[in-house]
Amino acid sequence: MSPVVKLLAQRIALSLLLLLLISVVIFAGTMVLPGDVAQSILGQSATPEALANLRAELGVNDPPVQRYFAWLFGAIQGDLGTALTSGQDISEALASRFWNTLFLAFWAAVVAVPLAIFLGLVAVRFKDRWPDKLISGVTLASISIPEFLIGYVLMYLVAVKLRWFPSVAMINDNMNLFEKLNAIALPIAVLTLVVLAHMMRMTRAAILNVMQSAYIETAELKGLNAFQVIYRHAFPNAIAPIVNVVMLNLAYLVVGVVVIEVVFVYPGMGQYLVDHVSKRDVPVVQACGLIFAAVYIGLNMIADIVAILSNPRLRHPK
């Protein structure tokens, strides 16, 4: 087996193991949440008999280890159980929410990733001159301001004053793609501002690092212009750290946008999770936790795989 295949297999196995461990943590964590599920479903009017019946029905009386494996095997087969509050099938309810979250994350990434990399390249090209300082200043300012505040400011300026885009990012199945993009324009803008700085700075740093190598000097001496040097010689060698930070930010776009979803009334997974946490709907919380963990681990795994594959020493072993 070539070492690169072995490395990849190891990396994937490690991710699966990590996911398994996290599933234990999620399950144990939701078990120790304060408040009794049966009590919170039945409310103040609960009689002791009704509580006992419901506990038996929910299987809360079984030993935790048994419940954990029942839950895990269900989850592997795509059965996440039913929500305690509404009795709905969780997989079904989550699917549309998860799809919405991915939709927003995808379009935010489509805008943010190329923009960040482009700005990073520009910053390198004009290193220590005013374009570099302007780009760094603006992106660092936007990452330092809390995202809900950027949301409110954009909402006030763009939606209330200029009326270019709606402040409520409500999307539904009857809308065509253009209408949906129009609706989510503001959240995309906020998310872009939030993730831009991190990716841009990393691109800049990685490429500057490479730029000090001898082969770059050679390329310059060959007479290539600055952009060609960056694009043809520096960028391919800086790809691993850049992909790493891009993946981290993509993961953030999926799992970290609860605040943005609430501010812009976007029907994604964040709001769904928060509502169910406050109602102690444990199966839903577990399902959301598992999905978020899977996304996070998956994207990080992809980042590592890209890093492995983009490393010539690993691709072409002696």
Next chain:
Amino acid sequence: MNRHMQYLASQAVAGKLSRRDFLGKAAALGFTAVSANLLLSSAAKAAGPQKGGTIRLGLQGGSTTDSLDPALVTNTVGLMVTRLWGETLVELAEDGGIEGKLAESYEASADAKTWTFKLRSGVTYSNGQNVTAEDVVKTMERHSGEDTKSGALGIMRGIKDVRADGDSVVFELDSPNADLPYLLADYHLIIQPGGGMDDPAAAIGTGPYIMKSSDMGVRFVAEKNPNYWGDLGNADTVEIIVINDDTARVAALQSGQVDVIDRVPPRTAKLVDRAPNITVHSTSAAGHYVFIMHCNTAPFDNNDVRLALKYGINRQEMVDKILNGYGTVGNDTPINASYPMYTELEQRQFDPDKAMHHLKKSGHDGSILLRTSDNSFPGAPDASALFQQSLAGAGIKLDVKREPNDGYWSEVWNNKPFCTSYWGGRPTQDQMFTTAYLSTADWNDTRFNNEQFDQMLVAARGELDVAKRTQMYADMSTILRDEGGLICPMFNDFVEATTDKVDGFVEGIPGQVLMNGYAASKLWVKA
């Protein structure tokens, strides 16, 4: 002068004069704001509602865990949606009385123990079925069964038997209750086909609208019911969007994405009202913000400690700073002028000397612990800080402990001896007292146990003589004010706003938020 006012009102309705200018001119002519508003709304009614268009509401208080089952409605969004597709037997009228909905008329036996409701004939559900007396019986059964989760269970407890009698429904009560029609106006008690036993969340009812799409905690769309029996429902389409974030809700109104919002934050209401195309409406209501003490737990088991705290709170300051003027001062009873049979009691004033006197008399020494959280009522931590300051002036030390929002209603409220909370109010004194001040009530969150009070409550319930009943309720309020565990500094107004695209909003309608929940069907889109 009166004719001049009517001219101005018609100008205002036609949009040639802004509402604010109109109110300003009216004030200059010596009219009070209330009478000017009434004149304005009657002029608006004279101009007539217009049919058609879409009304969009941005509302607070929906969650993805909600259900369309009317028994499980707990929030504003649920109330507004239920009012679209369903109807109760009777409803609270705009003047505070009772009007028939699915029941055309009703009558009580002389002892107020047997009530007969005659159903309106020829009313159909949105699935085409006729409404029968049997459906009403089944509905009542569903809300009162042993294992029901209905929010109306509490008010159904006194009903012994419900039976169909031709096109009438007869209610037999355990004990006399002159308020039964008020109880049956509860928004959970929507009449559903077969009582909703088979499919409680089907949203099939007799309301002015039919649900077209329902995404819990996100968005609801309803279209006009072409076969509706009454005259409710002006717009062709109603769209309800759940916007829980205050700033986002106001921005949605300002940017014209919605036409109506509820819960304008009092802090910014005056700023919002300043926009030329937006009007903020304020309706005084029965809801109140409270500090509750357990009357059976030390040190609050001593009435002098309770009185010391009651005299040590500055009510007007709370109304001014916490509600920004959108409210009225409370008097340590849950009852205010929005209740029928209300009697004004002598107002308790902020009096540090008396507070100090009562504390000395009680012999209590040391500080008192108050628990609060942001969600117990908007601005509760700030109100607690104000209370702390005003008590400090009377030499009483109050420690304020900030509790997390999450779990507040299960861990702190109705559990810890002194905390902040709120009450939404009830349509009648009887319901308010029965829910929270009867010694055996589930939600007796002040652990109030007064035999005389309990007896008077039962006696008043069966008393059909309004004068006698009014006196009894005044006496009960006095007992609560002087001995109860409730510190009620303020009654909060409903603060709501509309854009100039819609018309027909009437302030001061008793009952629930947004014109007792009927704003969606009573407002109209201006042509």
